[in-house]
Amino acid sequence: MKISHHFDDATLMAYSAGSLPQGMALLVACHLHWCEQCRERTRETDAVGGAMLDSLTPAMLTDDALNAVLACLDEPEQEFSLSKAEPLADDHLPAPLAQVLGKPIDDLPWKRIGYGVRQLDLELDGPGATRLLRISPGVSVPHHTHSGNELTLILQGSYSDEMGRFCRGDVADLDGEVSHQPIVDTDEDCICLIATDAPLKFSGLMGRLVQPFIGL
Structure with missing residues (x-):
């Protein structure tokens, strides 16, 4: 698998810090499963975060600090693993x-x-929202920009837009400054994992009309 599009540094720093929404963290973990380059970059951001923690001045604990930690132990475990370093065996998903x-x-x-x-x-x-999209060959998503951040991981097939061509394993790391219209450019369905922290902003009339029904 040849991966040409990767996350920007801010996204990987947020992932290492544990500050991404659940859906975006899942998407990053999925890309890391396939991408050695971003796994190496994540090891570096983990090290930067550790060095920053070591440099902090210790703070006094509040009287209820122990109870707060014990309460966290009762919370349900996440439904998926966010392994940051080790690639796993399944190459299909x-x-x-x-x-x-x-x-x-x-x-x-x-x-x-x-x-x-x-x-x-x-x-x-x-x-935000986390969805799988399955788009037929030759079909395009309505032209849109973003009111927040959007991460997209290609699981199958490919699409092209103003940013270039995105194939299996590639990620699009987009914000409100990007306006685009992806179109599937192969003879197979393009399947994408998409995580957003705010609704999309469709620029065309048709996109704005259907947005309440599709939930994007």
Whole structure:
């Protein structure tokens, strides 16, 4: 697998710091499963974070600090592993995503949201939304920009937009300054994992009309 598009430094720093929403953290973990370059960069951001912690002046604990820690132990465990360093064995789907889905891509309950476009809402906790999109050959997503951040990981197929061509394993790390219209450019479905922390902003009339129904 040749990966040409990677995360920016700020995203990997946020991942190392544990400050990403659950869906974005899942997406980063999935890309790391396939990408040695970003795994190495993440080891570096982990080291930077550790050095910053070592340089902090110790703070006094509050009287209820122990109770707060004990309360955290009662919280349910996350449903997926966010391994930052070790690649896992499954080459069909990234292991963290396979763990969440629990079944093959073709057996999922896809919901049609427009001509040639189906989606599956992963319904993860936290702000924003995390979805799988399955887009037919030759079909494009309506032209849009972003009111927040959007991360996209290509799981199958490819698409092209104003940023270039994105194939299996590539990620698009986008913010409100980017305006684009992805179009599937191969003869197979393009399947993407997409995590956003705010709704998209469709620029065309049709996109704005269908947005309430598709939930993007």
